[in-house]
Amino acid sequence: MACVRLQHLISNSRRISLYAYVAHSKSTPLNQSKCWSSTIAATPPETKELRSSNETVKLSKAMKAYQERAQQHDAFMFEQTKEYEIGKRHLANMMGEDPETFTQDSVDEAIKYLFPSGLFEPRSRPLMKHPDQVFAKRKDAEFDEAGRPFHTLFYTGKPGYYHVLHVCDLSGIIRELDNFSDRMVRYSVHQDKERALNVGASTWVTKEELENILLEKLKDKQYDFFIVSMNRLLDHPYSYRAKDFVMKFRKQIVSSASLEEIPKLQYTAEGAPYMAATGQRKSSLATVTLYGRGTGNFTVNSENILYFADIQDREQVIFPLQFTGMLGKVDVVADVEGGGTSGQAGAIRLAISRALRSFVDSDTVEKMRLAGLLTRDPRVRERKKPGQKGARAKYTWKKR
Incomplete structure (x- = not known):
């Protein structure tokens, strides 16, 4: 029995050494050979070989599907952009302007001029914007041709969301503010109240707007946790130093008066x-x-x-x-x-x-x-109530 086991081990060792020899005999480095071997082992049978610069690359089925969708989207955006540029040139010729210097503001003014009184609601007027502002954005490729994700938080399912919270944005900014606060205390420098971040005329973006910024779908509890974390940043005495980061996720409050179109003289x-x-x-x-x-x-x-x-x-x-x-x-x-x-x-x-x-x-x-000058005063005289002397006044009650 001992001889049989020894012969079995020797045969296995020869087989292992043969595999090692084949791996080392390839022209690629060792770490690259491991990389491609793991990729080939994880690649499903439905693959396609692309030959470029004497290298064989095998694409997974998911990568092929993504590339097809990306090509269709790019072709669609190309056609829409082409139509937009043609329409902008026609509009510039109608207005007697130079098409090369005709900007988006000029387009808006032209539409406003061509439809002066037919449509009283500005939001119901024709819209001519660049396709990037009209159609929803698409997230770039998150993994390479071999199937490896670019982002370290890819497998969390929300890499952009957790990147903003934990990697180098929110948590890193709070740590920097804490270090700055410690230095101010060390040098006996007190915070000037007038330099605090003022966000009174703005509010946090909604859940849908945050999803458009991150290009990821979020749950309600994830959005609530994000708002709580950002409010914690605002409560910091030196939050004014992170104004650029905070204002990325805030929007200006638009009053109803600003939405109303003011008539011209x-x-x-x-x-x-x-x-x-x-x-x-x-x-x-x-x-x-x-x-x-x-x-x-x-x-x-x-x-x-x-x-x-x-x-x-x-x-x-x-x-x-x-x-x-x-x-x-x-x-x-x-x-x-x-x-x-x-x-x-x-x-x-x-x-x-x-x-x-x-x-x-x-x-x-x-x-x-x-100042309240543009708001109508809704107060009117209150009617007299039955059984009472007036609107609020009561008859004098007498016990006897």
Whole structure:
């Protein structure tokens, strides 16, 4: 039995040495031969051989399918880009511009000019954008021809998501901020409150927007964990040093007033700019026309500002002009009906504010919105309730 076992071991050792000799006799290095041998062993039988520079490369079925999809997508994007460039050149010729210097902003202005009044909603107008801005992006190849993934976190299923959280982005930035904070404490330097990161006018991107940034599908708990981690970064006293990274995942808050299209100034036969607007307050309705290049005249129902006997009502109607610095620069002609003096003053104030949007810049319009000049006052007189003396007042209760 011992002889049989010894002969078996000798034969196995000869077989192993023969395999080693064959492996070493190849022209490729040892580590490369191991690499290709493991790839060939893991490659399914449905493979295709590509010969280039006297080397044989075997593609897996998944890689072939990916290459086919990538080629189809590239061909589609090429055709769409070609059509976009042709359309942009035609549009430039229609507008009398040079096609070589016709930018995307010029395209938007041309569409806005060609459709001035037919479509009142800007979002319903025709859209002409570059295909990269219209169609969803596709993630690049995540593995090479041999099937090895490029990213170290490929097998997590969410390499981009975990890369942002743990590898070198979020966690690395927090470590750098902690080290910087330790140095400031060591040198007795206190944090200036005015240098803290201000993100008041922005908000975090939604789950769908984050998926478009990472090109990966996320679960709700993964998105929630991401927001918690980013808020932890914002709470750091030196978070202003990571402003560029934080603003990648935040978007500016767009107000409804900014989405509303501001009408352009109109001109009289003499060339003077003017703009008309309406305003409501309680049961009062006002129509106001502002004339530029004026002397500051104020007319209400064919009377001057003394139409309002109460000084508080006068302050209400001239406040928008004072706020925008247009007092004395425009003439105001207002016609108001219905309601009392307080309601009429509020209606005229709102109408003046709406008309002033065409005379000032966008920053001033935003300040007017924050000051409440562009918002209608919805308060009205409350009705009397049955069994009560008034809307809120009760009859005096007497025990006897």
